[in-house]
Amino acid sequence: MREYIRKSSLGIPAVLTLLLVAAATVCSPAASADVVIGNFEDGSTDGWISPQESVASVAGKGNTLGGSSAGVTLLGGFWGLQTVNLNPNRDAFLKANFLSFDLTFIQADLQGANFAQTKEFALHDSSGSFVQRQIATGPAGAKDSDSLMPPATAGQWQGTDGTRTLKIDLNSFAAPTPQATGGETSYKQYLRNHPEIASFDIWMSFQSDSLLATYYIDNVKLLIPGDFTQNGTVDKDDIPAMLAALADLSAYKASHNNMSDATLTSVGDFNSDGLVTNLDIQGLLDSVASSPGGGSIAPVPEPASWFIAALALPALALARRRQSG
Numbered sequence: 001m002r003e004y005i006r007k008s009s010l011g012i013p014a015v016l017t018l019l020l021v022a023a024a025t026v027c028s029p030a031a032s033a034d035v036v037i038g039n040f041e042d043g044s045t046d047g048w049i050s051p052q053e054s055v056a057s058v059a060g061k062g063n064t065l066g067g068s069s070a071g072v073t074l075l076g077g078f079w080g081l082q083t084v085n086l087n088p089n090r091d092a093f094l095k096a097n098f099l100s101f102d103l104t105f106i107q108a109d110l111q112g113a114n115f116a117q118t119k120e121f122a123l124h125d126s127s128g129s130f131v132q133r134q135i136a137t138g139p140a141g142a143k144d145s146d147s148l149m150p151p152a153t154a155g156q157w158q159g160t161d162g163t164r165t166l167k168i169d170l171n172s173f174a175a176p177t178p179q180a181t182g183g184e185t186s187y188k189q190y191l192r193n194h195p196e197i198a199s200f201d202i203w204m205s206f207q208s209d210s211l212l213a214t215y216y217i218d219n220v221k222l223l224i225p226g227d228f229t230q231n232g233t234v235d236k237d238d239i240p241a242m243l244a245a246l247a248d249l250s251a252y253k254a255s256h257n258n259m260s261d262a263t264l265t266s267v268g269d270f271n272s273d274g275l276v277t278n279l280d281i282q283g284l285l286d287s288v289a290s291s292p293g294g295g296s297i298a299p300v301p302e303p304a305s306w307f308i309a310a311l312a313l314p315a316l317a318l319a320r321r322r323q324s325g
């Protein structure tokens, strides 16, 4: 085979490369999940619903990713937003340390409210689980944050218009009762132990003293440590992405939708010193090496073999004809 490739004048190696790329693309065993689970563009709520209030895609307000956000309008209930079923993103959810989103309060749209807040979050699934907790002042050790407010007032509007990034520590949701009977202590352990759960989602509260008050949410992400490419998985591609980021953190943040420092830390601070530096490179290398197939050059997935063979045969036959002709 090498002989044919070397002697061919038809650029056969390039053809084979293309075939391999095509095969890897077509036969990739698992499409990587997108780290963004809520963008709300072009009139779409991305399958998100409001259990008790009203939600719509709103152009031009609170949009920190693209041109629209999710506008949630209070109708007198408590739960403002329910994500789409996250089961297609189960792997990303289990690897993620945080749910992150940008929250915007605009006084004129709060309809004269004296207070408005999103403070309660819940994990809910098709097994009947419902695990609820409060941001920042909830369970001890939860690493929640609000980029605009201290923990005591996290998620609260305090009279100033603006956008803040909220981060909810996904490792600090307890295992559900009475559903968890396998000794699980966290919700993520419970979900990991129950692959039969076909549907799970996250609920977010919205409270205000003013009916029809509206607030805005956008750029909802699952933050996975080491995911420098921001594609929802951690693999070898994240290593050069991290090295490039370390060479110019400002440029990296700018090229990722003006990523906040809090988000950058969630992605890249492996040694927990609150910074992203060269000292964190080893943490990513360890993470990639310990992931399936991460410690060596990834083999072509088994199901792709027939595909490559089927596609390569005509090319080789062509090379053979040329050589003999």
Ligand SMILES: [Ca+2]
Binding pocket: 038, 039, 040, 041, 063, 064, 065, 066, 067, 068, 069, 218, 219
């Ligand atoms: Ca958006």
Ligand SMILES: [Ca+2]
Binding pocket: 226, 227, 228, 229, 230, 231, 232, 233, 234, 235, 237, 238
């Ligand atoms: Ca990645």
